[in-house]
Amino acid sequence: MTTYKLFVLPGDGIGPEIMAEAEKIAAWLTSAGIVGFEIEQGLVGGAAYDVHGTAISDADMARAEAADAVLLAAVGGPKWDGVPYEVRPEAGLLRLRKDLALFANLRPAICYPALADASSLKREIIEGLDLMIVRELTGGVYFGEPKQIIDLGNGQKRAIDTQVYDTYEIERIGRVAFELARKRRNKVASSEKRNVMKSGVLWNEVITALHARDYPDVQLEHHLADSLGMQLVRRPKQFDVIVTDNLFGDMLSDVAAMLTGSLGMLPSASLGERNAKTGARKALYEPVHGSAPDIAGKGLANPIAMIGSLGMALRYSFDLNDVADRIDRAISGVLDKGLRTADIAGAGKETISTAQMGDAILAEL
Amino acid sequence: MTTYKLFVLPGDGIGPEIMAEAEKIAAWLTSAGIVGFEIEQGLVGGAAYDVHGTAISDADMARAEAADAVLLAAVGGPKWDGVPYEVRPEAGLLRLRKDLALFANLRPAICYPALADASSLKREIIEGLDLMIVRELTGGVYFGEPKQIIDLGNGQKRAIDTQVYDTYEIERIGRVAFELARKRRNKVASSEKRNVMKSGVLWNEVITALHARDYPDVQLEHHLADSLGMQLVRRPKQFDVIVTDNLFGDMLSDVAAMLTGSLGMLPSASLGERNAKTGARKALYEPVHGSAPDIAGKGLANPIAMIGSLGMALRYSFDLNDVADRIDRAISGVLDKGLRTADIAGAGKETISTAQMGDAILAEL
């Protein structure tokens, strides 16, 4: 049995509760002799700020670098609304993404049949939805410089953010999308605002050239980002893989996630480049949902996206597709049995707690 | 009877067809002695490029400046995909917005009861929806400099776009939102990405201060833009007025429009500052939908958003609320009678043409 180093960052809000359930599953996988995990825990977000005065300490960054995979739950909350911009909870997450060079963010939006009625969309529009948003995660307006607020005097300030993309950044995220599409339904939709943004012009040009050169067998479409947002609402099932930049990816993946009615169910993976020699790569896995401070500490949170994130780690970091499939089946299994945390139960329906959901998935395994 | 100068720009695709119907209504309003219009027609978008080699000529810009209101249908289409960035169809629209200083874009998203079933959302989620997106239209990443593509050599290019916002720009769009909210349900949701963007930090700060100083009676909420996108899908009826920047406004207003299932129904207004002396202001009115090149010239397009845009001109430029209300009632009237263009008819239902829809609205008036 191979043993992997897992670095877990529970973060803020419901983070610690849902992470505890993922750790339960990881511990069981080890004790059952399926895959070994050495687990270390660190602090990120507001939790790190409260202890270290920064959103992630250098020591924890070093442990993240050394790990085979990082699991993160969620960061942020109103408690830290007033802290300086540089050390706000989100800064910890952004530093992890940037310093580990996790340029490829994979965000599946899947509609679980048992939950189709939880969607605000009509069943026929959403049932069977299975798309993957591939979001560029280390470039664009999130990190471009200058990024500052200038005092102009007279009570006037000027805020500046800069969207920057280089050819190689677009190309490598494009490759991830085309490769994934080949294992799925062989369709990629690339999205930008080339009618308004120069980065959109370059994005379109690079993806088009890459497609012609290396992936002519994959079906490629281009959609303006606003129009893609509309199409997601109108006919989401037309999409297979969507590739887009950091900011559009942030917006579009949240809309896509919400379509499914299963926001508490959706995991994500953030991947770095493969080491040419070892084939290994840095990776961080986290739920798509946030820290939900309003329900924190009450045992109400849904741990499925967090457990699914562990599943994605098995798939994308450790090549254990069969174990990952088992976890996915266990999740479907508990849903089919009608077990629901509050977020996915219909009004007036019976619900179970965070820990009960974790236990149920474990039992199913 | 006062007479106003209306400058109409049919543009591309279905533009000329739907504009013809709005002009029919305008001509009738004049002949019926309700309000006088002197109509001049110009070229914008691909249509202008084909004649002048530019997306709008200086002469037409001058006529737009001189008009009491501009009506625009739609620009763009695959025919002009290859033209240089500076003269692409959208450049005409962007020049109009910038040179006329139309900083406030009002985009209502209304779900017509007769059309609620055309939405991809469940009826109970969408029925009765009536929100207004107030989008900043002359700033942000649409116009900020530098905006360029640099050749780095070795097959590498770097694309740069710049998001810039000054305090005064945020303040004046904030005022528009708060004033509008007072005439509606007294609620404003402001949206940005303050957790990632400095412009979001300043946006939040300026709106918060403006609210405390001049609009404490209006209810104000702040939403991160990704989260607002989710809430639009989940519970759109919680919103009254949404105020946001140029790029987020582009995305969010398209998502909101699509929720209603009535994209072909939604008009928009783009307004400049009021002249302190005369009270007049520059204004452009256009449908939210695009130029739909795939159905152009076939008499299939829905002219209602275009006719509604004329209605908005009556309301916001000429203070003729009663006439605008009459137009809105006429539109509801034809819908209640079951008349439908193809875009809003259910599958297999009977449809009428663009011109028939215009005539039906005229008859209803």
Ligand SMILES: CC(C)[C@H](C(=O)O)[C@@H](O)C(=O)O
């Ligand atoms: C927390 C925040 C910085 C983050 C982002 O904007 O990327 C989040 O919204 C996400 O999508 O992972």
Ligand SMILES: CC(C)[C@H](C(=O)O)[C@@H](O)C(=O)O
């Ligand atoms: C045509 C395009 C430049 C425009 C925009 O991005 O503003 C359109 O999408 C809109 O929303 O009016």
